[in-house]
Amino acid sequence: MELQGICHKMHAGLKDLSVTDQQTHKANVEYKFILDRLEIDLPFNLGQEIELEATGNIYCISCGSKTPKSYSQGHCFKCFKTKASCDMCIMKPETCHYHLGTCREDDFAHEVCFQPHIVYLANSSALKVGITRIGQMPTRWLDQGATQALPIMKVGSRRLSGQLEIMFGTQVADKTDWRKLLKGEADPVNLVEIRNELVEEFAPKIQTIRDEFAQNLEFNETVEYLEDELPREFIYPVDIYPEKIKSHNLDKTPVIRGKLQGIKGQYLLLDTGVINIRKYTGYELKVRAE
Known part of the structure; x- marks a missing residue:
């Protein structure tokens, strides 16, 4: 064949x-x-x-x-330099610059960056925090080889999700060790317990970020705590x-x-x-x- x-x-x-x-x-x-x-x-x-x-x-x-x-990941040099999908803010969403008027593609921003995003905890090579568009669950977790995942917050924009990811990242890693990932299954962790601890610890900062983004009336940049979500496990x-x-x-x-x-x-x-x-x-x- x-x-x-x-x-x-x-x-x-x-x-x-x-x-x-x-x-x-x-x-x-x-x-x-x-x-x-x-x-x-x-x-x-x-x-x-x-x-x-x-x-x-x-x-x-x-x-x-x-x-x-x-x-x-699959672009010619011209598209790499001009397409919004290749901009640095795709890798680092907290650096989104649409609000500064410098986005490469306005349509891309509306179709991708200002769509509902999920902030999540996952266990790939170890515990990590990440973000993804709501329509990319569970694809994002599976592409990362996560054996456990738990959505913890739903927000109104990519930049907002990036700000929360950076905040949680002071306590939880935001990268996967691909070598460790391929050597076996990560030790299981209690994602619900960790979520509860993180949300309690960062409650004042979460409120500050929520208030900052609420001032943007052009987009519905809200923060919703997903306390009823169940953990996922993948084999x-x-x-x-x-x-x-x-x-x-x-x-x-x-x-x-x-x-x-x-x-x-x-x-x-x-x-x-x-x-x-x-x-x-x-x-x-x-x-x-x-």
């Missing part, structure tokens, strides 16, 4: 959703491969020998032009975690082979090393499975 097309990040979804002990949503994670923006069932199974080959062709996922190098299709992490790089080695031992986040875990599929968005790949 061989497939060929332009690679995009895998689509992760949930199946067999259930509530355990009336306190936790628990579900298995399943993946679909994306080639040429078409969602297809994985062309391989756990335990199968697979091969990925980069043809050398890279295409911008925004304008479609051929590019010698990929920037910001990834992994047979064997690697003892040592070796990362494949298609730019240096265009053809990689190995037995598929698991999938977590956007990583394929092979017996020869791991590969981050999202990193190769825009690359033309040939996918083979025995």
